[in-house]
Amino acid sequence: MNYSIFGPEELIEEGLVEVPLSKSVANRALVLAAMTPGAPSPVCPDCADTAVMRRALDALAGAGSDEVEINVDNCGTAMRFLTAFVAAREGCRAVLSGSGRMAERPIEPLVTALKACGADIEYLGREGYPPLRVSGRRLRGGEVTVDATVSSQFVSALLMAAPLMEQGLTVNLSGEPVSAPYISLTLSMMDRRGIAAERSLLSVSVAPGSYRAPSADDAEGDWSAAAFFYEITALTAGWITVRGLDAASLQGDARAVNYFAQLGVVTEPSESEPGAIELQPSPEVFGRLDLDLSDTPDMAPALAVCAALLGVPFRLTGLKGLAIKECDRLHAIAAELDKVGCSCELIRDYGIEWDGRRHPVAAFPVFDPRGDHRLAMALAPAAVYIPGAVVCDVECVDKSFPGYWDALRSLGFTLRECVVSPQGHITAPDGSPLVPPGEEGDAL
Secondary structure, eight states, rough: OOEEEOSSSSSSSSEEOOOOOOOHHHHHHHHHHTTTTOOOOOOOSHHHHHHHHHHHHHHHHHHTSSEEEEEEOOOHHHHHHHHHHHSSSTTTTEEEEOOTTGGGOOOOOHHHHHHTTTTTEEEEESSSSSSSEEOOOOOEEEEEETTTTTTTHHHHHHHHGGGGSSEEEEEEEEOTTTTTTHHHHHHHHHHHHOEEEEEEETTTEEOSOOOOOOSSSOOBBHHHHHHHHHHHHHHHHOOEEESSSSSTTTOOOGGGGHHTTTEEEEEEOSSSTTOEEEEEEEEEEEEEEEEEEOGGGHHHHHHHHHHHHTTOOEEEEEEEGGGSSSSSSHHHHHHHTTTTBBOOOOTTTEEEEEOOBBBBOOOOOOEETTHHHHHHHHHHGGGTTTTTEEEEEGGOOOOTTHHHHHHHHHOEEEEEEEETTTTOEOOOOTBOOOOTTTTTTTTO
């Protein structure tokens, strides 16, 4: 399905939204609960990624020693966490596959590390990539070195399985870790379950042990989702109250507070909604945005689109891992911003920049998120400046935030289902002209 989107007709004065629970937290909680005897089922967001993880763990729990076929679709977190989970559980057997894109996302650093611990893992296709056949056994553990520049989830997967290993595990990190705060999040959640770790700059050690049920649920709102409301505040100069976020969260994307301060958004505690935050517009917009996003690469789409629409030149680095997301996110950002007149330059494989110059636009923008939820959510607010801008494949947001489009409607956006012809004509599904709000009879 495609939406033609129109921004709010009036200033957002009392916008109120609630972000979903964090899937980063929930997927870790699900794996840890499956490793903890008697642990209650954690509270999870209603999104595709956590549904994939829950179904997979339920299937493994009920299979005994039978081999289970698990399709994780496009959920990279599930592929990585389940690979380590199955490998470390004696008698557990699974074939782990996914979408066509999943077969292009590397998993070799994790598989190599697990094999060094004694794991039985077989590639069923191209070497270094899913699908995999994993036969669980008691792993000996010991010491491994992992390339941490590709995905922090390789490290988190190993750490969560480490207490189940005979010798525990020391993970040495090769290279500057990407998304390092999410390794800290994993360790914090393990600690709340009785497993402590010794950590140095480029090494983490976990002794063998047993998890115990946590005293409280880990559930908290998703800071990654909050980024898109920061973007909307910056573009509309509106006031939005956001419920559900923990100001002390270990989620790396809580740095949205500092990043978007440079794009004119001030974050304050809400006076009318206890525990919520209020996003307030500010005239203090930096003349240039220059950020290293190594710890927070998922922030890149919202920041790049927001800066480009505001006319703020930017240079975003630390983005090597974006090439293996739901799409090649770095190239996709550049391609989609070109549709609004911004010719971005890629900085080899680790960054993107725009010098502030624009070129003429030959066609009305029809944005293709390439099945990437974060790209779709970042591009939708462009409708503030480009009424009727089209976002295709809108269902892809179900991966992390199924309620995103309803949240936009609550802020005054108008979303109209549409069809885009091969020639670029935009019509209603029945072929009739698509009429902007308030301009009945005037087609696009």
